Amino acid sequence: MTGWLGGAYDWVKAFHVIAVIFWVAGLFMLPRFLVYQMASAPGSPEDRLWNERNARITRIILNPGLILVWVLGLMAATSYGFAGSGWLHIKIVVVFALSGYHGWLVGTAKKFAAGQRPYAEKTLRLLNEVPALATIVIVILAVVKPFTE
Numbered sequence: 650m651t652g653w654l655g656g657a658y659d660w661v662k663a664f665h666v667i668a669v670i671f672w673v674a675g676l677f678m679l680p681r682f683l684v685y686q687m688a689s690a691p692g693s694p695e696d697r698l699w700n701e702r703n704a705r706i707t708r709i710i711l712n713p714g715l716i717l718v719w720v721l722g723l724m725a726a727t728s729y730g731f732a733g734s735g736w737l738h739i740k741i742v743v744v745f746a747l748s749g750y751h752g753w754l755v756g757t758a759k760k761f762a763a764g765q766r767p768y769a770e771k772t773l774r775l776l777n778e779v780p781a782l783a784t785i786v787i788v789i790l791a792v793v794k795p796f797t798e
């Protein structure tokens with residue numbers, strides 16, 4: 650079961666999982682950084698330091714990770730085949746939602762950089778749990794492959 654990728658399928662899958670680890674690491678780190686940043690006054694030296702860290706993690710880990718996960722995931726998916734792969738359909742929907750969370754997160758970091766604090770710390774702490782929950786669901790779907798015909 651390798652499809653158009655042939656012998657390269659396992660390599661694409663390996664790099665897909667590597668990209669997933671980078672992306673999810675960023676999705677765990679940035680919301681935690683924002684919780685820490687809540688303690689610093691907008692415009693203070695500490696606040697500026699957090700803004701730099703947020704921008705760097707977005708540029709170096711989050712955005713490239715998101716792109717690589719999608720490109721390599723879709724390469725693997727088109728080779729694997731969508732027919733009868735219920736798990737893959739559900740997985741793509743959940744990853745789509747997680748990509749929306751990524752967009753929200755990066756947007757929120759930009760608002761922090763503009764001196765805004767759009768959410769209460771408790772809300773941010775709660776939203777911190779989203780990547781962990783999504784990872785549990787996605788990995789179970791990818792490994793156990795429920796809803797396979």
Ligand code: HEM
Nearest residue numbers: 662669718719722723725726729741744784787788791792
């Ligand atoms: C839209 C984006 C994605 C697509 C289309 C996609 C698709 C795929 C496909 C087709 C496979 C190969 C399945 C196999 O050969 O058994 C795979 C493997 C895997 N994916 Fe994704 N994936 C995406 C995003 C993600 C994300 C975000 C995660 C984790 C948070 C993830 C975790 C995994 C894992 C752990 C495997 C290895 C499963 C195994 O070998 O048993 N994927 N993915």
